[in-house]
Amino acid sequence: MGHMVLRALGLLLSLLILTEAARNFWLLQERVLQWREVQAMKETLSKRQLLRPVPWRSPTEGVLRQPLDHFNRQEGRVFNQRFWVNEEYWHLPAGPVFLYIGGESSLSQFSVLSGHHMEMAQKYGALAVALEHRFYGASINPDGLQDDSLRFLSSQQALADLASFHLFITQKYNLTQNNTWICFGGSYPGSLAAWFRLKFPHLVFAAVASSAPVRAQLDFTGYNQVVAASLSDPVVGGSAKCHGAVVQAFSAVDERLDAGRLAELEKDFHSCGPLREPSDREQLASNLADIFMGAVQYNSEGFQDGSVAKLCHIMLDEGLGSPYQRLMAVNKDFLEAMAFPCMQNSHQRLVDELRSTNLSLTGVGERQWYFQTCTEFGYYQTCEDDTCPFSRFMTLSSQLDLCAQVFGVAAERVAEAVNFTNEYYGADHPKASRILFVNGDIDPWHALSVLKNQSRSELAILINGTSHCANMSPSKPSDPLPLILAREWIDYHVGDWLRLARKVRSAS
Template sequence: MLLSPPLAVLLLGLQSALCLGLGGQNLWLLKDKVLRSQEQRAQRYLLESWKAFPARSKGGWTEPREGFFPQPLDHFNRRNNATYKQRFWVNTELWEREQGPVFLYIGGEGALTPYSVLAGEHVDLARKYRALLVSLEHRYYGASINPDGLTDQKIQFLSSQQALADLATFHAFISQQYNLTRSNTWICFGGSYPGSLSAWFRLKFPHLVYAAVASSAPVRAQLDFTAYNKVVSQSLSNPIVGGSLKCRAAVAHVFSRLDQILKGGNTSGLEADFGSCRKLNGSDDYGEFVSNLADIIMGTVQYNQETPDNSIANLCQVMTNHSLGSAYQRLVLLNKNYMASMELKCVDNSHQNVLEKLRSTEVKPYGVGERQWYYQTCAEFGYCNIDPWHALSVLKNQSSSEVAVVINGTAHCANMNPPEDRDPPSLRQARQKIDDQIGIWLASAHQYPW
């Protein structure tokens, strides 16, 4: 008698602010910088540790296979025969073919790169458990989109439901390509929105994937979720990450001051002090201005220590240093530091420019897809406040196989990055818990074939 496999979804919630939402232009710029920094970190990690790979090439490691395969544009309408080419990567160098598992890395709201199967927590685990590594780029992001995909008519086929159906089709494609059997247990990995997809894929297709690791996954979507500021506030006052009550109070005070100035309508001082590219024109520009400044705070909390110049500790050192002047003057300095780090001559606070950017249907096969993600969040999830995702995740164990790991004092999806010497003990312990749980899942899969 075959026993049903346990519902194996590992849900990780991080106590620093976790956010992948919309935000102002500053947050998008910061997110792109973090992605570049993570790729550089992966490169360094590979250069330092390539000797651990069993198969070597002249460059230190074998380049993974990049491929494209045709996916139905609409999985739910048989009358629509249109397709698009979806990009994927495969790394077979660590795989024990007969019984080695398959580790699927799920892409999200941006382009994937070969490093999706070369570096990261899931790759380290694949080395230990001799897994086949595969990654799938999300439809409509990166190179996985038709030239007309961003038009108002065609973008309707961008949804998490279509993406989950893509994963099921990809499962069949890879299984056929590599002659996989039931002995090759599938475990999927994802962080943030892809973390939700990871959990949902396990729930919707339990016959295809045995277990899922869902890092910082907002699986409980909520319309007009407003708990963001509470989590940011808690992070700014958390001494574990360099915050303090004084820091939180200074930030709250200065944004209250900004509100008063904007209500008065005399914005020339703000435009000069905070490097606005042009005069603020009405309430829409006011909203962009405040959002861009708030992005500096929110982005620092979200990506704490993800780049060398970006941490809550550094932010709070500035905001609590009275020798720098008033809280307003400290925020001015914080903004100048941000502009310097991003190499910005001025900050674009034009709401009209934002709209024009979001209306553009030009397909760019790199970076984060702003138009796509804006459409997807508004059409499906209701993430209108840049929410810290752990508040929408699962933070307590649901069963012996549904394990929640809460990591204090770190950042968004930090457990998924390659390990570093500066990683806090809580992060190292969390990775070990994930490792242990995967070992339990794989042992269970072999003991009770699914």
């Protein structure tokens, strides 16, 4: 366990030394990723201390040689894709296989050590395996971030990777039809879990798709509609007054932007540099909105006081002055919590970051993910309709401009890609079977997922008061009742699928 402690200490240290980037939301995602891994480490260590007399088999890390292009074997080039295997709970010879699918960030050994899927792996005697997504983390060649190489980054290639991994694990562990595969994923990997079951039903018997935005959308106005509703929701500490104060604060920001009072904004919100270009003003507006968007999406995960309740407490504190001044206080608290001296509002810096082909083997892959949004999904969170509580400077055109500036993908090509994705997978009506879609109702991404039962075996759970992928975390005594009941329902369906698989095998 010593290497776990050292890794965790490194992660804790990294929380203190993140450099400011040009998008607050990416920083929040990075922080949440690190926070979750540290929590997983603590949970794993605690469990091992309780079970000290029991021998423990550490997860195995390995790499699988994958073709860069599964659909053109004449291409010839390959890359190393990282995976983990945990045999600790596996009941030989017929125990099931639980596949944890990686997404737009690096994966670690904790993907097969911690989480609700691992609690079920222990209960059902499953072999736990996890595959890191191509072009993220360590699963990438040195030239992987070059424009020419990124053309091999797609959800279709990722599903083919999973099929190849299925064959590899089957051969390595001499699996048979008696070993039932169930896959798990959250957020984009939640979509991959659903799509793997949809496109490869002969390989995976069922899927749990958590917070899965299976409907691609160019202009994702629904994201901030959910944020607005969550800021008004007393279940998570919101209120109509809080929502109103946020609206007033951002209206005041827009008034100053329209009036050209840029020096005032630079000072009030601790900008790292002057707002020289119109795009810098959009960047400031987006960065301020990101604080609220991140608090709703992750609600208390990732950084201290990053919750709807805490932000609303500040936004309702009349002792701080006007709603605009309360927004200044929110921003100040955010910068202090993230240990940043200032807010980076340079649009050119954002473009430079997205153009950078320097590899980082940990954390969120910003360049890679933005490429996927430009070539498959859209998902651009805008604020051009009346329901949005933030700045009207958050436009679709500014997001699409990045696709053109960074990757040379024109706006019409992005729209075509989004339409194709929905045609290819079926959007939020995928017409599959044995998929369980799980969402939290304050998670903005639930707006693009499946929220109602589609058939007798394509089912949906909507959890009151929970955020993004909350059901995937390890169970805690402090979990709210709706989350506890949702996990019990997930567990029931997993057990039911395994019983059904045995019946199908015995009848064949």
